[in-house]
Amino acid sequence: MESIKIKKITSVWIITVLVLFVASIVLGILMRLNQGGALNQAPINFYSNMTIHGLTMIGIWFVAGMAGINFLMERYVKTSYKANLTAFILTVIGVVMLWVITLVGKFHVAWTFLYPMPFKIMWAKWATPAFLVAMSILSIGWLIWSISMMTQILKKYSIAQAFAWQHFTKDPSVKTPPFILISMITLVGVITCLFVAVVLMALYFAEFLSKGSFVNDALLMKNLTYFFGHTIANEMLYLGLAVLYELFAEVGGKAKWQTSWYVALAWNFTLIFILTAFFHHLYMDFVQPEGFQIIGQLASYMASLPAAAVTVFSVWVAVYRTKIKWSLTNLLFFIGVAGWVIGGFGAVIDATISNNVVLHNTLWVPAHFHSYNVMGNVLFSLAFFYWFSIQFTEKVVNERLSKLVLSLLIIGGAGFLLAFYLGGADSIPRRYSNYPAEFTSAKPLALVGAAFATVYLIPILILFVTITKRCIKVLFSSR
Amino acid sequence: MHQNSILLLFFFLMGIALIVFTYIFFSSKKADQGMSNPLKKRFWFFLILVFILGIFASVTIPNSPYFAHAGETPAKVVHVAAAQFIFYMSEQAIDPAKPSGHPIELPANEVVEFRVTSLDVNHGFAIYDETGRLITQTQAMPGYVNRLRYKFDQPGKYHVLCLEYCGIAHQIMRTSFTVN
Numbered sequence A: 001m002e003s004i005k006i007k008k009i010t011s012v013w014i015i016t017v018l019v020l021f022v023a024s025i026v027l028g029i030l031m032r033l034n035q036g037g038a039l040n041q042a043p044i045n046f047y048s049n050m051t052i053h054g055l056t057m058i059g060i061w062f063v064a065g066m067a068g069i070n071f072l073m074e075r076y077v078k079t080s081y082k083a084n085l086t087a088f089i090l091t092v093i094g095v096v097m098l099w100v101i102t103l104v105g106k107f108h109v110a111w112t113f114l115y116p117m118p119f120k121i122m123w124a125k126w127a128t129p130a131f132l133v134a135m136s137i138l139s140i141g142w143l144i145w146s147i148s149m150m151t152q153i154l155k156k157y158s159i160a161q162a163f164a165w166q167h168f169t170k171d172p173s174v175k176t177p178p179f180i181l182i183s184m185i186t187l188v189g190v191i192t193c194l195f196v197a198v199v200l201m202a203l204y205f206a207e208f209l210s211k212g213s214f215v216n217d218a219l220l221m222k223n224l225t226y227f228f229g230h231t232i233a234n235e236m237l238y239l240g241l242a243v244l245y246e247l248f249a250e251v252g253g254k255a256k257w258q259t260s261w262y263v264a265l266a267w268n269f270t271l272i273f274i275l276t277a278f279f280h281h282l283y284m285d286f287v288q289p290e291g292f293q294i295i296g297q298l299a300s301y302m303a304s305l306p307a308a309a310v311t312v313f314s315v316w317v318a319v320y321r322t323k324i325k326w327s328l329t330n331l332l333f334f335i336g337v338a339g340w341v342i343g344g345f346g347a348v349i350d351a352t353i354s355n356n357v358v359l360h361n362t363l364w365v366p367a368h369f370h371s372y373n374v375m376g377n378v379l380f381s382l383a384f385f386y387w388f389s390i391q392f393t394e395k396v397v398n399e400r401l402s403k404l405v406l407s408l409l410i411i412g413g414a415g416f417l418l419a420f421y422l423g424g425a426d427s428i429p430r431r432y433s434n435y436p437a438e439f440t441s442a443k444p445l446a447l448v449g450a451a452f453a454t455v456y457l458i459p460i461l462i463l464f465v466t467i468t469k470r471c472i473k474v475l476f477s478s479r
Numbered sequence B: 001m002h003q004n005s006i007l008l009l010f011f012f013l014m015g016i017a018l019i020v021f022t023y024i025f026f027s028s029k030k031a032d033q034g035m036s037n038p039l040k041k042r043f044w045f046f047l048i049l050v051f052i053l054g055i056f057a058s059v060t061i062p063n064s065p066y067f068a069h070a071g072e073t074p075a076k077v078v079h080v081a082a083a084q085f086i087f088y089m090s091e092q093a094i095d096p097a098k099p100s101g102h103p104i105e106l107p108a109n110e111v112v113e114f115r116v117t118s119l120d121v122n123h124g125f126a127i128y129d130e131t132g133r134l135i136t137q138t139q140a141m142p143g144y145v146n147r148l149r150y151k152f153d154q155p156g157k158y159h160v161l162c163l164e165y166c167g168i169a170h171q172i173m174r175t176s177f178t179v180n
C-alpha cells in the first residue's frame, strides 16, 4: 500500500522528533531544578533554554502530527514525497539554526518573541536576523508541505466533499472519511496561521532593513504573533486527532468511524472558532477593542464544544461496554483524550476574562498547555509512532512493559502538571528563572515538578528505544 | 478567594473527568453491547454543554476588568511607565525622555486609575497584596496606555511585579506602593 519512500521518511521524522523531545525534556527539567534552587544557572542561560525548549516542543509536535497525517493520507490520496522531503530538510535547517541562535547566540526572547523584544539586542548581534531567517525557513517549509497535502486532497475530493458539506443533505452519495475531513479543516487552519507567520516575519524584516524609518505597531504585532502562535499550537492537536479518528477503532478491532452530518457540522465550526480564539492572549491589553475581547472568550468556549461533544464523546461511546482489543496504541490514545479534556478545563477557566485577571502569565498558563501536550497531544503522536513502528517489524508487544510505560507516564505527568496548577493558583509568575522570597511555595513546587518530570522521562526513554530501534530497521530494509 | 474557587472548580471538573474515563475504561472489559458507529446521536450532550457554557459566559463577562468602575471618576490617577527592568510611578505624566517616579500612596475604598505604558518592550503590571496574592493586572505596551481601575479595600503595602517576559532581569523587575 504505502510506498517504501514514505515509510522511510516517516521513520526519519519519528526518530528526529524523539531525539529532540528527549533533549527538550531535559532542558525542561533543568528549568524546574533552577526554579527550585537546586541549580544556579545565570538568568541568560535559563531564558535561552526556555526559548529553545518552547520553540522545539511546538515545532516537533507540529511536524509529528504532519508526518502522521501524511503517512495515513496515503490510504486515501497520493501525497507528494518531494514536499514531505523538502519540509524535512527545511525543518532540520531551521531547527539547527534555532539551537545555535539560542544556545550559542544566547538569544532569549521566549518562544513568543513578542515585538519589539527581538530588536532590543541583549545577545549576539547576528542572532536577531538569523532568528528571522530561521523562522521564515520553517514557516515556508511547512507551508509547502501543508499546501501540497491540501492540493492532493482536492485532486480527489471536491471542496464541498473535503469539508463534508454533502453530509448536510439527506442522503449523501459520497462519504467523506472523517480523516479527510479533519485533515482538511486542520490544514486550512495551518496554512492560514503559517501565512500570518510569513507576514509577521516580513514586517520584522521591513523594520530591520529600514534602519529605523519604518516602525511596527506593538498591538498589531502582538495580535499577529498570537494568531500564529496560538493557532499553530492548537492545530497541531487536531493533527493528532485526525490520526486518532483514523486509528482508534481500527486498532481496537472495530469498524471504522464514519462521518455524519453532526460530525461535519462540528468540525466546520471548529475551523471558525479556532481562528478567533487567539484573542484570549490579549485580554490584559485593555486597549484592544472590547468586542475582540468578548469574541475571544466566546470563541474559546465554543472551540471546545465541537471537540468535546464529538471527539470525546465518540471515544467514550466507542469504548463504553464494548469489547476492545486494548494495546499500547489505543491506551495512549485513550489516556491522551483524558489529558486533553482536563487541560481543556484548565484552558476554559483561564479563557474566562474575569479569571484571566488573576491567572494571566502565572504558572496556570504552562499548567494547562502542558496538560494537553504532555498528557494529550504527545500521547496521540506517540500512539501513532508506536503503531507505525510495529507495522513493519516484529509485532511483539510486551504487556508488562506497556503497563509500566503507561503507569509512569500517568504518575510522572500528573505530578509535574499538578505542581504547575498549584503554583498558578498561588499567583506564582510564569517565566521566572528564580522566584522572589515571598512565594514560599514556589521552590518546593518546582522541585516536585522536576522530580515528577524525571519520572515522566523514563517511559519516554523506553519508548524512544523501542520505537527508534524499529524505525531504524525500516530505514535499512528494502521492503 | 478568587484563586481558591478557581482551583476548586478545576479539581471538581477534573474529578468528574477522571471518574467518567475510568468507569468507561473498565466497562470495556465487560460484555459487548457497543454501537456500530459511535459518531452519531450526541445532540443532547452537545446541548447540555452549550447550556452550561452559555450560563458561564453570561455570568462572567460582565465581571471583566474593562467594565470595572467604568462610570466613576477616579479619586487618583497614577501614571506608570515600565522599562527594562524598572517601573516608574508618578502622579504627574511621565516624560519618556527623562522618566522619573516617586513613592505612591493611594486612598483605600476609592477608585484609583493606573495609566500604564512601556518605554521599550512589553511588560506586565501586576498588583500583589501583602500575602503575595495576585489581585489585578494589566499589560504595559509600548505606544499604548492601558487604564486599570481598582478599588483597594485593604490598607497596606502592595507589590507590583512584571508579568510579561521582558528579558534577563524580568524576575526581579518590581516596585511597590502603599494604600492608606
Ligand code: HEM
Pocket: A024, A025, A027, A028, A029, A031, A032, A050, A051, A053, A054, A055, A057, A058, A061, A109, A110, A111, A112, A366, A370, A373, A374, A378, A416, A429, A430, A431, A432, A453, A456, A457
Ligand atoms: C516533561 C516534559 C516537560 C518539561 C519538564 C517541561 C518544562 C517546562 C518548563 C519548566 C517551562 C517554563 C515554565 C515557566 O514559564 O516558568 C516550560 C515552558 C514551555 N514548554 Fe515545556 N516542559 C515539558 C514538555 C513540554 C511539551 C510536550 C511541550 C509541547 C508543546 C512544551 C512546550 C512548552 C512551551 C511552549 C513553553 C513556553 C516557553 C516560553 O515561555 O517561551 N513543554 N516547559
Ligand SMILES: [Cu+2]
Pocket: B123, B124, B162, B163, B164, B165, B166, B167, B169, B170, B171, B173
Ligand atoms: Cu518583565
